[in-house]
Amino acid sequence: MAENDWREIPGTDGARILPLTRKPDVCCSNAYLIATEREIVIIDTGADETQMETIISTVEALTAARPRPVCLFITHCHLDHCLQAIRRRSWIEEKGVVVFAHAEGAEALESGDESQTVADIFKWEIEPLRVDVRLHNGDGREVSLGNGETIVLEHEEHAAVPADRLTFPSGNLISVYATPGHSPDSVCIRVGEHLFLGDLLFSANPGVAGLHGWNPDALLTSAGEVRRILTAGGITLCWNGHGREITVPDTLRALGKLEDDLECMKAIGNFDNDRLRESVExxxxxxxxxxxxxxxxxxxxxxxxxxxEALGEVEEAERYQHLIESDMIDAFLTDFDAFATEFREGGKIDIQFVLKAVQVAAKIEGAFGRGLDDPAADTSLVRRASRLLTDCLHTVCAFDPPDAAVPVDVVPLMAEFVGRLSDSSHLDEALLAAAEDEDAFRSALAQRIAHLPLFEEVRISFVHDADSLVVRTRPERLCDGLTAVIEGLTAAGAEKIAVSATGTGEMVSLAVQSSVLHGDWPHLRACQRRFARCGGRCDLRTVHGMPALVLDFTREPVSL
Structure with a gap:
C-alpha cells in the first residue's frame, strides 16, 4: 500500500487513516485502518479475502517497523462487515488483536448466531469469534492491550448522545455511539473529526430493511442522534460502511432521505429466507x-x-420516437441478463441477484419515463410493464399492492373484457368523436394506429353459470393478467380460447382453456405470482377433458 494512500485525521494527535473503500457490494463492506505511533485500529474487516490480506500485510508492516497493539472495532455483526475476522481468527489470536463490539453483537458473534449475523441469508458457514470488549454494556473500566498499556473506557449515559469513550495510549479518543435500527448492535464511531457510519444510511434500502433485528423506530431515533452529532460541529468527514466517503452536508441530506423513507418502510415484512426465495423467483x-x-x-x-410520419404528422412522429429511452432499457436488460447468467453459474449469491433486480427495475422505470402516461401506448402493456417494475420492490419489501382489492362482479367484468379483446370499434368511435378538436383527433388517431388487432384471428368466448359472481379482487390487474395469458396462448398458435366463470359454494373460479395449454406450461409460476396479487389462487387443471388455467377466488357475500 502506497504511503500517499494514508491521510491525516484532523482533530487527533497524529492519527492517520488508510481507507479500504470499494464499489458498493452487499457481500463485503469497506474496512478502515487507523494508525498512530502507539496503536493501530481496524474498523471492520469486510468479507473479501483479498481485502483481508491487505489489512494483514499492512498491519504486519506497521508493527514490524514499530511494535504496537492492534484493536478491531466491529460496527455491527452482519457478516459482510466481519466475516474475515471470523475466517482469520487464528491471525487475530496470534497477533493479540483486541476485538471490540456492541454487547448484543458480541453475544451473536461468540455464539455463532446465524440469524443475527445474517449468515442464513448469505448462506455462509461461520464459527464463533471471541470478543474481548463488550461496548455499551453500561460500565467503565481499563482494557489491557497486552503490552503493559491500557485503554480507559468510560460510559457517558447522560451525554447529549450516550457514548462509550475510549482513551488510547497515544492520548487519542474514540467515541462509540449506539445507533440501533439496522441491527440491534449497530454503532457509529468517531475518531477526531471523522465519523464512521456503518450501514446507517443504507438501512431503509430494499433487501436491507427487514433483515433480522430491523427496527424502524429505533432507526429513526438513531438518525436523529447522528444528526445531533453532526450539527453540534467538529465533524468534517463521514465514512460509509459501503461505498465512498461523504461530506457532512451530504450526510445530513442522506439522513433526511432516510427519515422520509422510514415513514414508507414501517410496514415492511421480515426479509428472511422465505422472502429471499420469493424475491429470487x-x-x-x-x-x-x-x-x-x-x-x-x-x-x-x-x-x-x-x-x-407517412400521414404527414412529422412533429408527432418525432415525439413518439423519443417517448421512451429504448436503447437505455436494452442496455439495462443486457446487463441484467449477464448478471443473471453469472448468478445461475454460481458466481453471485441470492441476495446479490435480488438487489441487482431492484436496481435494474428502478433504472428501467426512469428510462420508461413519459411512456407510462401516453394514451397512444397500449394501456394494458404499459400497465403490466409498470407493475412489473414496481412489484419488484413490493415483493422484496413484502408490501401489498397500492391499488386496493374491491368487491367485483366478474360476470359483467369478463363479458366486457372478452368483448373488447377482439373489437376495436370503440377506437373508431373515439376517432369520429374527436373530429372537431385537432389535438384530441391527433391523440385518437395515434391510439387507433397503435392498436394492433392481435386477437382478430382468434375466437375468444365467455360463458358463465350464474348471472352474478362477486369476488374481492383488483379488477384492472386481473384483466391485464388475463390479457397476458391470452396473448401467450395466441402466440403459441391458439385458434380458440374459452373463458368461463363458475360458482360452487363459497368459491368462484375463472378458467382459461385452449388446446395449446399443457401440463408443463412454462409461464405457470409467473401467473401464480401475478394472480396472487389479484386475490386469486392459480393452477393448471383439466376441466371437461381439456387443460385449463384456473383462478380460484373466495366468493364475496352479497347483501340482500
Whole structure:
C-alpha cells in the first residue's frame, strides 16, 4: 500500500487513516485502518479475502517497523462487515488483536448466531469469534492491550448522545455511539473529526430493511442522534460502511432521505429466507417478462411513429420516437441478463441477484419515463410493464399492492373484457368523436394506429353459470393478467380460447382453456405470482377433458 494512500485525521494527535473503500457490494463492506505511533485500529474487516490480506500485510508492516497493539472495532455483526475476522481468527489470536463490539453483537458473534449475523441469508458457514470488549454494556473500566498499556473506557449515559469513550495510549479518543435500527448492535464511531457510519444510511434500502433485528423506530431515533452529532460541529468527514466517503452536508441530506423513507418502510415484512426465495423467483420472472414486454412496447411505438410520419404528422412522429429511452432499457436488460447468467453459474449469491433486480427495475422505470402516461401506448402493456417494475420492490419489501382489492362482479367484468379483446370499434368511435378538436383527433388517431388487432384471428368466448359472481379482487390487474395469458396462448398458435366463470359454494373460479395449454406450461409460476396479487389462487387443471388455467377466488357475500 502506497504511503500517499494514508491521510491525516484532523482533530487527533497524529492519527492517520488508510481507507479500504470499494464499489458498493452487499457481500463485503469497506474496512478502515487507523494508525498512530502507539496503536493501530481496524474498523471492520469486510468479507473479501483479498481485502483481508491487505489489512494483514499492512498491519504486519506497521508493527514490524514499530511494535504496537492492534484493536478491531466491529460496527455491527452482519457478516459482510466481519466475516474475515471470523475466517482469520487464528491471525487475530496470534497477533493479540483486541476485538471490540456492541454487547448484543458480541453475544451473536461468540455464539455463532446465524440469524443475527445474517449468515442464513448469505448462506455462509461461520464459527464463533471471541470478543474481548463488550461496548455499551453500561460500565467503565481499563482494557489491557497486552503490552503493559491500557485503554480507559468510560460510559457517558447522560451525554447529549450516550457514548462509550475510549482513551488510547497515544492520548487519542474514540467515541462509540449506539445507533440501533439496522441491527440491534449497530454503532457509529468517531475518531477526531471523522465519523464512521456503518450501514446507517443504507438501512431503509430494499433487501436491507427487514433483515433480522430491523427496527424502524429505533432507526429513526438513531438518525436523529447522528444528526445531533453532526450539527453540534467538529465533524468534517463521514465514512460509509459501503461505498465512498461523504461530506457532512451530504450526510445530513442522506439522513433526511432516510427519515422520509422510514415513514414508507414501517410496514415492511421480515426479509428472511422465505422472502429471499420469493424475491429470487420474482427477479427471474421479471427478467423474462421484461425481455418480452419492452421490445413489444418499443416496436409498437416505432410502428406508430412510422405511420404518423407517412400521414404527414412529422412533429408527432418525432415525439413518439423519443417517448421512451429504448436503447437505455436494452442496455439495462443486457446487463441484467449477464448478471443473471453469472448468478445461475454460481458466481453471485441470492441476495446479490435480488438487489441487482431492484436496481435494474428502478433504472428501467426512469428510462420508461413519459411512456407510462401516453394514451397512444397500449394501456394494458404499459400497465403490466409498470407493475412489473414496481412489484419488484413490493415483493422484496413484502408490501401489498397500492391499488386496493374491491368487491367485483366478474360476470359483467369478463363479458366486457372478452368483448373488447377482439373489437376495436370503440377506437373508431373515439376517432369520429374527436373530429372537431385537432389535438384530441391527433391523440385518437395515434391510439387507433397503435392498436394492433392481435386477437382478430382468434375466437375468444365467455360463458358463465350464474348471472352474478362477486369476488374481492383488483379488477384492472386481473384483466391485464388475463390479457397476458391470452396473448401467450395466441402466440403459441391458439385458434380458440374459452373463458368461463363458475360458482360452487363459497368459491368462484375463472378458467382459461385452449388446446395449446399443457401440463408443463412454462409461464405457470409467473401467473401464480401475478394472480396472487389479484386475490386469486392459480393452477393448471383439466376441466371437461381439456387443460385449463384456473383462478380460484373466495366468493364475496352479497347483501340482500
Amino acid at each position: 420474482y427477479a427471474q420472472d421479471m427478467l423474462a417478462e421484461a425481455n418480452r414486454l419492452f421490445p413489444i412496447i418499443s416496436g409498437r411505438i416505432y410502428y406508430l411513429s412510422y405511420y404518423l
